[in-house]
Amino acid sequence: MSKVFNVTAACMPEQNYMVDIAGRLQEIKALVDTGSYFTINKARQYGKTTTLLALEQYLKADYDVVFLDFQMLGAGEFENENIFALSFGRFFLRVFRRNNASLSDGVKTLYDEMYRIVNEEPTNFRLQRLFEYLSDICGASPRPIVLMIDEVDSVSNNQIFLDFLAQLRAYYIRRASQPAFWSVILAGVYDVKNLKQKFRREDEHKMNSPWNIAADFDIDMSLSKKGIQGMLREYEADHQTGMNEEEMAGLIYDYTSGYPYLVSRLCKLIDENVSKIPQFDSKKAAWTRDGFHQAVRMILAEKNTLFESLNRKLADYPELDEMLQDLLFTGKSIAYDPDNPAMDAAFMFGFICCRNGNAVLSNRIFETRLYNRYLSTAEIQGQKLYKASLKDRNQFLVGGRLNMRRILEKFVEHFDDLYHDRDEAFLEDVGRKYFLLYLRPIINGTGNYYIESQTRSMGRTDLIVDYRGEQFVIEMKVWHGNEYNLRGERQLAGYLDDYHIDQGYMVSFNFNKKKKTGVFEVVVGDKILIEAVV
Structure with a gap:
């Protein structure tokens, strides 16, 4: 009997592909x-x-x-x-x-x-x-x-x-x-x-x-990148797909942070579902970067017990729901407080973790699922900006590639028309949310996006978009003066080096009444930054 990836019960080494524990x-x-x-x-x-x-x-x-x-x-x-x-x-x-x-x-x-x-x-x-x-x-x-x-x-x-x-x-x-x-x-x-x-x-x-008796149990139960790679090596020995085991293990870990169910579910989707889609049509084609991103889109669109549990906890703890929306859309750092019942529950249920003293979402899958949840409500999708995006989206594809500069240009145009008279508090609270609201229907079903949580500090939020094998890095921030802006440009240029990308994008929400809105090109060293100011 051949082994399979298992997500429905306890895993058994003789029947399932498993990380060595x-x-x-x-x-x-x-x-x-x-x-x-x-x-x-x-x-x-x-x-x-x-x-x-x-x-x-x-x-x-x-x-x-x-x-x-x-x-x-x-x-x-x-x-x-x-x-x-x-x-x-x-x-x-x-x-x-x-x-x-x-x-x-x-x-x-x-x-x-x-x-x-x-x-x-x-x-x-x-x-x-x-x-x-x-x-x-x-x-x-x-x-x-x-x-x-x-x-x-x-x-x-x-x-x-x-x-x-x-x-x-x-x-x-x-x-x-x-x-x-x-x-x-x-x-x-x-x-x-x-x-x-x-x-x-x-x-x-x-x-x-x-x-008051139990001893502390601080053994890490998540799956490591090395462990995931070992599991994929065993799978590869059985199926000879030619996958890059190290790259695939890195992608899986980056999106799941080693959450066991999510690791197994993504692997199972690639193996059993992606490999049967006409555009892939084989395990060899499925175990690639493109196949992985297809599996991510699948898991984000499905109902499963893990996501249902997340939704129940948000319903049980309205204050947690509000806190997560602040965390996701405003770029605020929220200190982890174990005495906060909602935060403690979210930590216990595995939805958030503590990083450098701050509460952050446990992994990219949870984070993107929550973004989708908050951007899919009838209230949000009734916004004029969302409707404008649906109307515009066909003009953003050129030869199968995403024209991000054109997206920024149209976003600035619509945002200025609809919200030019709003105050600083409005930009602080919902600016990032509205850019994501505009972007999501454009890439939905074809691309993925996530927020790089490690750079969410001092009001900075880096959005990573994967679209048909091409990555776009977009920094979203609220304007706090020219010096702050210049520092942000240098930071983004340095961040692009990590992704081996020469061009990046910025969306600056500027509440200065004398601001000049539009899309501008900035050269920082050997990087080109396309900056949208609204």
């Missing part, structure tokens, strides 16, 4: 070796279950591992303490025996006794008795037992779960004087310390000691 497993095992109790909390579809399955096998040489998934317990299993204790006990015993075909005499006796009780005395079994048996089994086992629970937060707004977690914590803390699990690993989107966010305000009395 041996280094990650070594780091996690170091925590287990010290007997740590910790949580692996990452966003949805971030490779948690894949990592735990691999970790289960990795630890077996030194530990007895019991790996449980709370999604396999129905909501009815948490109806009361008795039902949960019985369900957990049966679940534990089944997995423990499956992973340990031959039990020592002492463990076998305890196993048989516990098995009989959870099946024959259902009304007299509570959490205390459950943990007494678990402790006895841990004490009788010739090897340390590691407990791993996946999707631990799926039922965390339940008092029974809190009581279970409190018992687990109590036994773990006292493991020096009474037997207990050697190491405990809880996995889910929510950190144990953040599970309290799932409670209603009237349940705040539940937020007590179970939250």
